[in-house]
Amino acid sequence: MLTFENLSRHYGAKRAVDGVTLDIPRGAFVGVIGRSGAGKSTLLRMINRLATPSAGRIAFDGQDVTALRGAGLRAWRARCAMIFQQFNLVGRMDVLTNVILGRLNVIPTHRAMLKLWRDEDRALALAALERLDIASLATQRADQLSGGQQQRVAIARALMQNPDIILADEPIASLDPRNTRLVMDGLAAVNREYGITVLCNLHSIELARAYCHRLIGMAHGRVVFDGCPDELTDAVIAELYGMDCDETRAVQPRPAAQAAQAEPAFAARGLIPAGA
Numbered sequence: 001m002l003t004f005e006n007l008s009r010h011y012g013a014k015r016a017v018d019g020v021t022l023d024i025p026r027g028a029f030v031g032v033i034g035r036s037g038a039g040k041s042t043l044l045r046m047i048n049r050l051a052t053p054s055a056g057r058i059a060f061d062g063q064d065v066t067a068l069r070g071a072g073l074r075a076w077r078a079r080c081a082m083i084f085q086q087f088n089l090v091g092r093m094d095v096l097t098n099v100i101l102g103r104l105n106v107i108p109t110h111r112a113m114l115k116l117w118r119d120e121d122r123a124l125a126l127a128a129l130e131r132l133d134i135a136s137l138a139t140q141r142a143d144q145l146s147g148g149q150q151q152r153v154a155i156a157r158a159l160m161q162n163p164d165i166i167l168a169d170e171p172i173a174s175l176d177p178r179n180t181r182l183v184m185d186g187l188a189a190v191n192r193e194y195g196i197t198v199l200c201n202l203h204s205i206e207l208a209r210a211y212c213h214r215l216i217g218m219a220h221g222r223v224v225f226d227g228c229p230d231e232l233t234d235a236v237i238a239e240l241y242g243m244d245c246d247e248t249r250a251v252q253p254r255p256a257a258q259a260a261q262a263e264p265a266f267a268a269r270g271l272i273p274a275g276a
């Protein structure tokens with residue numbers, strides 16, 4: 001269970017996140033929605049401590065992660081992998097190497113510097129790529145891939161950390177509709193098949209309703225909605241985005257029933273061992 005207790009982050013007088021209290025059970029797929037500047041990224045970045053809370057507490061299974069320093073903080077960061085809008089791959093390296101880099105926390109430095117990967121590292125990386133249906137790209141340079149392919153490599157790299165949580169900050173912001181689906185299908189699959197908790201910031205209400213089990217709506221740093229996709233009414237959307245109801249209809253989603261049916265884009269083959 002991931003718990004926020006009265007969590008805040010202020011930048012000067014600006015309350016980016018303001019007194020958020022939430023419980024997120026293991027295995028949830030949570031969409032964080034709200035207009036630009038609502039505090040979505042700051043909330044996610046506080047979880048893995050890329051941003052430091054100004055007040056309040058974050059706990060995971062009862063352990064206070066706001067207090068972690070040094071090795072404890074590094075270990076926590078390995079347990080909550082982050083997926084960024086800009087993919088953050090090493091463009092001149094091949095895909096397999098990029099994915100293996102997700103295991104840097106357990107690979108000795110001298111091996112990493114000399115790229116002396118063990119067979120086990122390669123096998124795990126290949127399995128992760130297979131889960132995302134892109135094993136055929138393993139030897140290609142990362143900068144030769146499409147945006148959607150790069151983001152799926154980033155998810156495979158995240159899997160190599162064997163994380164409890166994946167934090168995805170607008171993972172599909174720069175992708176076309178087909179690649180958007182493939183990436184969201186990939187996140188849905190790792191959530192469903194590995195039980196990894198996913199927190200995903202999304203600008204698209206349609207995607208949030210289609211893929212997430214629970215939506216958290218933020219405005220001015222505060223949580224103004226917390227519920228399942230069916231409960232996200234026109235009135236709530238209007239409050240979140242500051243639109244009137246006619247405008248919100250223009251961004252209305254498909255029926256939520258389609259959500260759970262989001263099929264993974266790959267065949268199920270060979271799980272990454274849970275303890276790997």
Ligand SMILES: Nc1ncnc2c1ncn2[C@@H]1O[C@H](COP(=O)(O)OP(=O)(O)OP(=O)(O)O)[C@@H](O)[C@H]1O
Nearest residue numbers: 011014015016034035036037038039040041042043
């Ligand atoms: N490092 C920072 N320094 C100063 N202000 C910041 C910083 N990071 C965020 N903010 C401010 O905090 C508020 C929340 O920002 P945040 O990026 O969390 O919003 P967001 O909902 O993720 O927006 P977007 O959807 O555009 O990414 C904004 O007003 C932003 O300008």
